[in-house]
Amino acid sequence: MKLTVIGFWGGYPKQNGASSGYLLEHEGFQLLIDCGSGVLSKLQNIIQPEELDAVIISHYHPDHIADIGVLQHARLIQGFLGKDFHTLPLYGHEFDQHEFTKLTYKNITKGIAYDPHSTFGIGPFQVSFLKTNHPVPCYAMRIEADGKTIVYTADSSFKEEFIEFSQGADVLLCECNFYGHQNGQSAGHMNSVEAGQFAQKAAVQQLILTHLPQYGNVADLITEASDQYTGIIKLADEFLSISL
Template structure:
């Protein structure tokens, strides 16, 4: 698996950056994980919209889905320009019928509801889901292929179920929207201590902090997480590539 970070900011994108979006690739299959604000613009530095094979969404907050419409129109226009492509499947929960309905657009994209209580097979990937603790229904995801595992927490405050869900993952892509001296649980987010403790308890091989705050010295998040987790720890950044 190859993970490429397209966007990593929480809430909204900073200048010349994007909010949440990642591409997970294996054997040429390109899966976009969330599609937040400015993701489409940044995506084109690494992958073309018409080349994506599938999309999977954690929830319907704008910083995770704002560029779905832009992605749909990019594929529509590329079709007019002569590119041939299949209908792009967008996997998401259907707990919000209105938002889910927007995922199907002509023959360009089709919304497909996943069952969060069952494994989902998308291309080479097997995906498991975990309902997080967030103001709206949101699902963390565990991606597995060829004996390797990536866990993406999506947006959430800490819940005990994350420990077993993340157990032994090669990479834990963990939201970290607050510093250690702040309590983000009311907003449905983790802080740096939460992330470090989860990584340690789940015995993951690498911790990547993402969904980052717009203030403070971000390196402090890493320093704080490392007070609880001794493994490799770093911040997500645009264009980051991790071979798993």
């Protein structure tokens, strides 16, 4: 299983960057997790839009879905140019019907509702969900394949249920939109200290801080988290790749 960070900024992309988007590959299957602003441009450095096998969406805030329409048009244009490929499944929750219906576009993409109370398969991956603390319905994901596990928190303030949900994960891809002296609870986000405490209690093998703030010295996030977590910590960065 290989995870590649495509975009990692929270809220909006910093200059020349992208907001949330992560490519997960295993056994030739290519799954895009979230598709925020700038993701499609960055993704093409690794694979082309028509090569994706599926997309899964945590929630419908723009920094996680802004490039869905762009992805749809990219595949549409490649079809006009003669490329033949399947209708791309876009998995999302249906607790915002207005946004969910946009996942289906002609015969280019098909919106498929996931049941957040069940585990289901996407290609070689088994995905389970946890509802997060965020202003809109949003779901963290535990993704497993061949005995390896990646947990993606999506957007959330800290909640105790994360500990059991993430226990023993090989990689915790944890949102960290605030510095240690800031309180992100009302905004539905975690700070660096909370991320470190969370990773330590869940006994994960590696912590990747993502959904980063555009201001301040982001290297401070690692310093603050490492006061709480004794394992490997990295900042999400463009094209950071982790193979399990």
